[in-house]
Amino acid sequence: MDGNADAVIRIEQLYKEYLTEAGPVPVLKDVSVTVEPGEFVAVMGPSGSGKSTFMNILGCLDVATGGRYVLNGRDVGTLDSDQLAHLRNQVIGFVFQGFNLLPRANLEDNVGLPLIYRGVPRGERLEHAREMLAKVGLGAYNRSRPNQISGGQQQRVAIARALVNRPKLILADEPTGNLDTATSKEVMALFTELNERDGITIVLVTHESDIAANAHRLVRLADGRIIYDGPVEHAAPELMGSTA
Amino acid sequence: MTAAMLAEAWVAMGANRLRTFLTMLGMVIGVGAVILMLAVGQGAQQQVEASIASMGSNLFIILSGSTTSGGLRMGGGAAPTLTLADAQALEELPSVAAIAPSSPGTAQIVYGPNNWSTQVIGTTPAFLAVRDWKLAAGFPFTDSDIRSATRVALLGKTVVTNLFGDEDPVGKTLRIKNSPYMVLGVLAPKGQSLDGRDQDDTVIVPVTTAQRKLFGTQFAGTVRFIMVQAESAAAMPAVERAMNELLRQRHRIREGADSDFSVRNLTALANTAAETAQVMSLMLGAIASVSLLVGGIGIMNIMLVSVTERTREIGIRMAIGARGKDILLQFLLEAIIISVIGCLIGVVLGVGGALTVSEVSGMAIVITASSIVMAFAVAAAVGIFFGWYPAKKAAAMKPIDALRYQ
Ligand SMILES: Nc1ncnc2c1ncn2[C@@H]1O[C@H](COP(=O)(O)OP(=O)(O)O)[C@@H](O)[C@H]1O
Ligand SMILES: [Mg+2]
Numbered sequence: 126m127d128g129n130a131d132a133v134i135r136i137e138q139l140y141k142e143y144l145t146e147a148g149p150v151p152v153l154k155d156v157s158v159t160v161e162p163g164e165f166v167a168v169m170g171p172s173g174s175g176k177s178t179f180m181n182i183l184g185c186l187d188v189a190t191g192g193r194y195v196l197n198g199r200d201v202g203t204l205d206s207d208q209l210a211h212l213r214n215q216v217i218g219f220v221f222q223g224f225n226l227l228p229r230a231n232l233e234d235n236v237g238l239p240l241i242y243r244g245v246p247r248g249e250r251l252e253h254a255r256e257m258l259a260k261v262g263l264g265a266y267n268r269s270r271p272n273q274i275s276g277g278q279q280q281r282v283a284i285a286r287a288l289v290n291r292p293k294l295i296l297a298d299e300p301t302g303n304l305d306t307a308t309s310k311e312v313m314a315l316f317t318e319l320n321e322r323d324g325i326t327i328v329l330v331t332h333e334s335d336i337a338a339n340a341h342r343l344v345r346l347a348d349g350r351i352i353y354d355g356p357v358e359h360a361a362p363e364l365m366g367s368t369a
Numbered sequence: 370m371t372a373a374m375l376a377e378a379w380v381a382m383g384a385n386r387l388r389t390f391l392t393m394l395g396m397v398i399g400v401g402a403v404i405l406m407l408a409v410g411q412g413a414q415q416q417v418e419a420s421i422a423s424m425g426s427n428l429f430i431i432l433s434g435s436t437t438s439g440g441l442r443m444g445g446g447a448a449p450t451l452t453l454a455d456a457q458a459l460e461e462l463p464s465v466a467a468i469a470p471s472s473p474g475t476a477q478i479v480y481g482p483n484n485w486s487t488q489v490i491g492t493t494p495a496f497l498a499v500r501d502w503k504l505a506a507g508f509p510f511t512d513s514d515i516r517s518a519t520r521v522a523l524l525g526k527t528v529v530t531n532l533f534g535d536e537d538p539v540g541k542t543l544r545i546k547n548s549p550y551m552v553l554g555v556l557a558p559k560g561q562s563l564d565g566r567d568q569d570d571t572v573i574v575p576v577t578t579a580q581r582k583l584f585g586t587q588f589a590g591t592v593r594f595i596m597v598q599a600e601s602a603a604a605m606p607a608v609e610r611a612m613n614e615l616l617r618q619r620h621r622i623r624e625g626a627d628s629d630f631s632v633r634n635l636t637a638l639a640n641t642a643a644e645t646a647q648v649m650s651l652m653l654g655a656i657a658s659v660s661l662l663v664g665g666i667g668i669m670n671i672m673l674v675s676v677t678e679r680t681r682e683i684g685i686r687m688a689i690g691a692r693g694k695d696i697l698l699q700f701l702l703e704a705i706i707i708s709v710i711g712c713l714i715g716v717v718l719g720v721g722g723a724l725t726v727s728e729v730s731g732m733a734i735v736i737t738a739s740s741i742v743m744a745f746a747v748a749a750a751v752g753i754f755f756g757w758y759p760a761k762k763a764a765a766m767k768p769i770d771a772l773r774y775q
Contacts, residue, residue: 186688187769207692213768214690225685225772229384239689241373250373286689 133197133294133326134160134183140191141178141349152178153189154349160328162293165320167337167357168330170346176330179346180298183328184219185209197293214242218287220297224279226271226286232258233267236286243290257285261315277308284315288325295319297329301336313339371698378703381675389707392671395664396711396751397718400744402657404719407740409726410650412733416561417646421639423559423568425501427466427605428635429597431459431612449591450629453576455619456493456595462611464604469496470576470592474584478572480532480543487528489545489572491579491592499598507539507554510575518577520550525569526558546583550574563642605634658747664711665751672704672759683763684771697764704756705749712748716741 141153152175160166170176181187182194185201194201197216201209213219226235237245237254245253258264261281263274271279280300287295297316301309317339319325331337343360345353353360382389433449456470472491477484490496494509510521522545529538538552559568574583576592599608609632616630676683683696720736727734 181769184688185768186772187767207694210687210690210692210695213688219688221688221772225681225688227682227685229380238686241377242686242690242692242695247373247376290690 131162131198132159132195133162133164134158134328135195136183136192137194138192139179139182139189139194141175141182141187142190143178152349153182156192156346156349156351158344158351158354160294160326162326163320163324164326164342165317165340166328166342166344167340168328168344168346169332169334169337174346175349176346177298180296180328180330184217184296185213186219210242214239215290216293218284218290218292218295220280220283220287220295220300222299222302224271224276224283224303226279226282228271231268231270232263232274232282235271235282236289239286239290253289254285257289258282260288261285275308277304277311280304280308280312281315284312284319288319292325294326294328297327299330299332301331301333309333309336371702374695374699374702375706377699378706381679381703382706388671392667393707393711393714395667396661396708396748397664397715399657399661399664399751400712400715400748401719401722402660403654403744403747404716404736404740405722405726406653406657407650408719408723408734408736409732410653411735411737411740412727414643414646414650415735416733417563417643420561420563421643423501424563424635424639425499425598426636427599427602428499429599429605429609429612430633430635431595431597431616432631432633433591433593434629434631449593450620451592451595451616452590453592454590455616456592458615458619459595459597459612462608462615464600464608466598466600467495467499468598469493469499469596471496471594471596472576472579472584472592473594474579476545476572476583478528478532478543478545479547480538480541483532485528485531487525487570487572489574489579489583491574491576491583492596493576496573496596499596502559503557504554505557506537507552510553514575515577518575518581520545520548520578520582521553521575522550523554523556523573524552525556525571525573527567527570528572529555545572545574548582563639602636605636609634661747661751665708665755668704668707668752669755669759672700672756673762675703676700676759676763679763680766680771680774683766684768684774687766687768688772693764696766697760700760700763701753701756704760705752708748708752708756709745712745715748716744719744 136156136158139153139156140151142149142151156179168176168179178187182189185196196212199212204212227238230238233251233254236257237250240250240253255264255267258267261284263278263281263285266274266278271282274282301312304312313336316327316329320327329340337343338357340357343353343355343357344351431451433451451470453470456468459465460468469492474489475486476489477486493515494511497509504523505526509523510519514521522543524538532538532543533541538555541552542549543552544550556569556571556573562568580590597608597612599605612632613628617628620629622628686696723734723736726732
């Protein structure tokens with residue numbers, strides 16, 4: 126998996142430290158990864174190994190302390206905050222463990238929200254939003270509020286929102302972490318479909334090996350370093366577990 | 370995009386109605402107070418201007434007695450120093466348009482069963498021209514009435530109302546200090562003078578009649594004051610100098626000694642009064658503006674709370690592509706909407722309050738379009754000014770920090 130001009134993600138010697146009262150704490154150390162278009166990558170690792178930190182940097186929500194990150198051909202380190210916002214809006218769809226829907230807005234407004242920041246007029250916005258809700262199987266709930274539907278449904282709404290700008294890349298940080306096994310399966314089926322049918326690149330953090338089994342490639346982090354990067358099926362059984 | 374933002378701001382405001390309402394209330398009170406105070410202040414100002422217009426233009430008043438020895442209004446004991454002869458001499462000066470020597474006093478007036486105590490001014494026919502005073506009915510007296518000191522009178526409207534009621538007074542005879550006087554005419558109403566007296570509570574008689582028959586005087590031919598009208602405003606300084614010179618010469622006052630009369634430029638005094646009224650009006654507005662400021666601070670306070678409460682929402686919006694300026698606009702719009710709606714309600718209440726005040730107290734009020742436009746401009750400015758800091762604070766958040774906020 127070496128650097129390639131049209132890779133979606135190219136990370137070289139990424140380094141991240143948090144400034145705490147006790148001084149700087151390194152969380153990611155010398156992380157290098159390249160993700161090609163259409164890949165489905167699972168990121169695993171014990172709690173505190175830096176998975177979320179890694180995803181936040183990939184999602185342009187946070188910035189690295191050192192190293193290089195090229196997203197969709199653009200060196201993220203050279204971009205200003207407006208340009209980063211543009212990337213988050215157009216290239217990336219982010220799915221959180223806690224769904225992060227706006228509680229006061231109904232589902233179609235939630236899903237259409239990213240389009241507001243692209244200046245899409247209301248009519249068109251709602252049309253796209255309804256289309257996406259139908260795609261994730263919630264076409265009947267356009268006007269419901271997030272608190273009127275189940276957790277699994279809320280996560281599907283969040284995925285619909287991530288999809289509404291037709292992103293190249295979906296980043297999901299433990300998207301099934303708050304869901305029961307049955308709903309987790311449904312949500313993972315949706316990710317698989319997006320990857321296989323629409324060719325969307327997916328990077329997904331999970332604790333569970335059967336969730337990771339949906340991916341093609343596994344990246345395993347431990348203490349801020351990559352300890353395994355390869356096909357899921359070749360990973361040794363102990364590497365598939367949630368604790369290293 | 371702005372339409373979408375407006376809709377979102379509206380929803381956000383609706384989410385916490387009581388708080389939005391209370392925040393708005395600050396603006397309502399502020400704007401209402403400004404509108405009310407401006408209405409009252411400008412009303413007072415307009416009233417002063419009306420009094421000035423009723424005074425006559427390019428006017429001097431020459432008073433008996435020196436300014437240093439007794440002030441402007443001499444007590445009854447002071448010797449009158451001005452005479453009718455002085456007045457005649459003044460009339461010959463260049464640029465003097467008209468002259469009205471006057472002897473005022475107070476007298477009891479009786480008509481039938483009614484009596485009324487009022488100011489009686491003995492003066493010449495020119496008085497009406499100088500004061501720009503019209504007759505509502507009847508005729509003025511003439512120079513021949515002056516020469517023969519006839520017992521005739523012109524009545525102010527207040528006197529007519531109190532003595533005659535609905536009866537037409539022209540041609541009737543009333544008694545002033547027990548002597549009969551014939552009513553020649555009724556003066557047109559003039560309203561309040563600058564010092565707040567009712568100018569219509571007046572009776573005008575020939576100056577000679579007042580001197581010889583009504584008040585009497587130890588010093589024959591003297592008057593208490595002389596009103597002088599200059600031909601133009603530009604001529605006033607020259608006229609003032611000439612009058613001083615002439616009177617000092619006639620009164621044989623030596624170089625360096627105090628005059629035994631004083632010349633006042635009434636037009637200048639009136640302008641000062643007008644300026645004072647304007648300053649008062651501005652002061653009222655300024656005081657009311659303080660409440661507008663307090664309202665603005667209320668908005669800032671609530672917006673700061675709102676930004677903190679909605680930190681997570683800000684994080685979510687940033688994560689899906691909102692730029693700093695989108696977040697800024699969102700919060701700024703909320704602040705502006707609150708202040709502008711507050712302003713609308715404030716204008717309605719302020720206008721209503723002003724109308725009520727004028728209804729209840731009879732105070733003059735003036736509501737101008739410009740004061741309402743100004744209120745809106747100020748409200749929008751307050752919204753932007755006090756909304757700016759919280760909105761900026763929201764916009765400056767880092768996405769990851771905002772998302773992590775619990
Ligand atoms: N904002 C932060 N400030 C300081 N330390 C942090 C912060 N966020 C995460 N950490 C620390 O960084 C390490 C990695 O955290 P994280 O990336 O959330 O791990 P994971 O998602 O794999 O559980 C942990 O030790 C965590 O305590
Ligand atoms: Mg995590």
